[in-house]
Amino acid sequence: MKPAAFDYHAPVDLDEAVGLLGELGEDAKVIAGGQSLVPMLALRLAAVDHLVDLRRVxxxxxxxxxxxxxxxxxxxxxxxxxxxxxxxxxxxxxxxxxxxxxxxxxxxxxxxxxxxxxxxxxxxxxxxxxxxxxxxxxxxxxxxxxxxxxxxxxxxxxxxxxxxxxxxxxxxxRRAGRSGFAIEELARRHGDFAIAGAAVALELDDGERVRRCGIGLFGLGSSVQRAAAAEEALAGAVAADVRPDEIGRTAMTGLDSIPSDLHGPPEYRKRVGAAMVARAWTKALQEARNG
Known part of the structure; x- marks a missing residue:
């Protein structure tokens, strides 16, 4: 298929780009690399009257x-x-x-x-x-x-x-202190979007207590989200006392919009998500301890 007709704009600087958007309003859409928008336009899952290309900015x-x-x-x-x-x-x-x-x-x-x-x-x-x-x-x-x-x-x-x-x-x-980072995901094939995944950013104090732990979840809702319950449970905890599988399960608490599709029902995605959090936590902790 081909996209519906639109007017193409290629501003040369930021002032021109935002000026166009201000003038055209909701009838315009910006495009950068086009790796997400172009397929959607070609399949007519999206349509625009004006396309503002940012590559020259x-x-x-x-x-x-x-x-x-x-x-x-x-x-x-x-x-x-x-x-x-x-x-x-x-x-x-x-x-x-x-x-x-x-x-x-x-x-x-x-x-x-x-x-x-x-x-x-x-x-x-x-x-x-x-x-x-x-x-x-x-x-x-x-x-x-x-x-x-x-x-x-x-x-x-x-x-x-x-x-x-x-x-x-x-x-x-920027990375600072005794910090560790890891991202884990499960996809059907390399390059596919993840069925479920987790990004963990961890910082320990000198007593190996968790000073900060951010856990970003993807593939587990209508939007990416923080694993708030797990982060709260980890705050100030002694790293050696943390059970990865337990943190993985806690991270799934409160997720109420997990999608169900051809890759599996919500229960399956939750199991995968819990496993990804546990793996990412383990790797991030090892790096923080060694760092």
């Missing part, structure tokens, strides 16, 4: 330290994130998650901002952003604002971005 590219955090431009390709030694050192969870995204052809075109703004419930980047308490920068004709990851993802393929806003960059806390 240089302000959306770059990787640099800003205010102590690692800022990554929303227009950076996933392949560039994967190759970056700075990302691997400062935000290892993001680097490890990137390898799980699709295939290298997709990562060569897909962007970090596009994946996050698309907000697929089974995608890795949104879960990583949640686990790390990342912050998102957005720009509109009204100016710029920052949104915390906890408030960004609002439901099925939806975010807190307004129709005339562009996601410009993401700020990730």
């Amino acid at each position: 240089g302000e959306l590219r770059g990787i640099e330290v800003r205010d102590g955090a690692l800022w990554i431009g929303a227009g950076m390709t996933q392949a560039a994130v994967e190759r970056s030694a700075e990302v691997a050192e400062a935000v290892p969870l993001l680097a490890r998650a990137t390898r799980l995204i699709g295939h290298f052809q997709i990562r060569n075109r897909g962007t970090i901002g596009g994946s996050i703004a698309h907000a697929d419930a089974a995608a890795e980047y949104p879960a990583v952003a949640l686990a790390l308490d990342a912050e998102f920068e957005a720009c509109s004709p009204r100016g710029r604002r920052t949104l915390p990851a906890r408030e960004f993802f609002t439901g099925w393929w939806s975010t807190a971005l307004d129709p005339d806003e562009v996601l410009t960059g993401i700020s990730f806390p």
Whole structure:
């Protein structure tokens, strides 16, 4: 199939891009790498009157330290994130998650901002952003604002971005202290979206108590989400006393919108999700202890 007809716009800078969105309103849709939107348009699962292509907007590219955090431009390709030694050192969870995204052809075109703004419930980047308490920068004709990851993802393929806003960059806390990171997922085939997965970001104090643990879940609801019950149970706990299988089961507490599809019913996804949390916790703990 072919997409329905639309008008194509290719702004050369951010001011022009947000100006177009302000003028065109909800009739416009931005495109970055196009690895999610183009198939949806081709299958006519989505339709737009105006397509605003951000590939020429240089302000959306770059990787640099800003205010102590690692800022990554929303227009950076996933392949560039994967190759970056700075990302691997400062935000290892993001680097490890990137390898799980699709295939290298997709990562060569897909962007970090596009994946996050698309907000697929089974995608890795949104879960990583949640686990790390990342912050998102957005720009509109009204100016710029920052949104915390906890408030960004609002439901099925939806975010807190307004129709005339562009996601410009993401700020990730840099690795510090005795920290460990891991991401685990189960997919039918390499490159498929995960049936269920978990991203864990852990920090221990000198007494091997849990100073912080963020757990992002994906494939287990209408949106990515934090495993709030498990995080609460882990706060201040002695790491040696934590049973991985118990934390995995606790992480499934309160999940009330687990999908049922050809991959399995909600009960199956919960079992898979619990196992992924347990595995990711175990690996993150080992790294934190060795680090």
